[in-house]
Amino acid sequence: MITIKDVFEVYRQQINSVYDINETEALTLLVIAEVTGLSRASIKAFPERELTAEQADQIKNILTELKTGKPVQYILGITEFYGLPFKVNSFVLIPRPETEELVEWIISGERLKAKGERFSILDIGTGSGCIAISLRKNLADALVSAIDISEGALQTAKGNASLNEVDVNFIHADILNVKPDNVFSKFNIIVSNPPYVTLEDKKQMHTNVTDFEPHTALFVPEHDPLLFYRAIADFALNNLMAEGLLYFEINENLGNETVALLADKGFKNIELRKDMSGRDRMVKAEL
Secondary structure (H helix, E strand, O other): OOEHHHHHHHHHHHOOOOOOHHHHHHHHHHHHHHHHOOOHHHHHHOOOOEOOHHHHHHHHHHHHHHOOOOOHHHHHOEEEEOOEEEEOOOOOOOOOHHHHHHHHHHHHHHOOOOOOOOEEEEEEOOOOOHHHHHHHHHOOOEEEEEEEOOHHHHHHHHHHHHHOOOOOEEEEOOHHHOOOOOOOOOEEEEEEOOOOEOHHHHOOOOHHHHOOOOHHHOEOOOOOOOHHHHHHHHHHHHHEEEEEEEEEEOOHHHHHHHHHHHHHOOOEEEEEEEOOOOOEEEEEEEO
């Protein structure tokens, strides 16, 4: 019979060319927890625990996929974001920890406002719905809408809204080409984590991102890396209420350029914020 300890050893040997030692350990822990239903504390406390034949087979099959570089979240079909479960697939990006920081920034700001006052939020390029759904779950007075160009992403996001028992108004639209029949009301907050990865950035990225995650949600033309920021800022000029707020996740190498773009459009009180790794990663601006 195979034990938990054996799984850690096999995974360490088999995927060390794809992941570093800390990532391998975290992945192994995640896989065992998902397959067995055991808590992480229990897995660490009882390394000699034996797995059933069925569990061992599942863990072996997952390992085969991990060796190709496929992200574990896509293999398992689920991940966690802001303490909530989200289903993920090849239509959507895997939610990132720095995006949780963006969500926290919005929530911490809105909690200070008068309770019981309805306000509206729009998430542009929602993907899995992680931003919109987390905001709706944590801000009881928010009316949340979300748009995406991908029908597959919207179906995934709708499933995640049901999974987390929240109401979000999902809209199929292309922010680079907003049609006249896409009638939008005015919003208090517009937030977006749009595509911002250049081809130069791509060279530095892990193949488990570039080979498996949806390119339309990641990449922008080398000659116009702020394409989406410009379009969303223009949209916000028409669709934010007075003193409404615009929040972006940004390319860490283009912080100053993003701030300059917003200033040129007439936004005020622009704040550039670093993520937990000390990289320029978020911007807030006021109309």
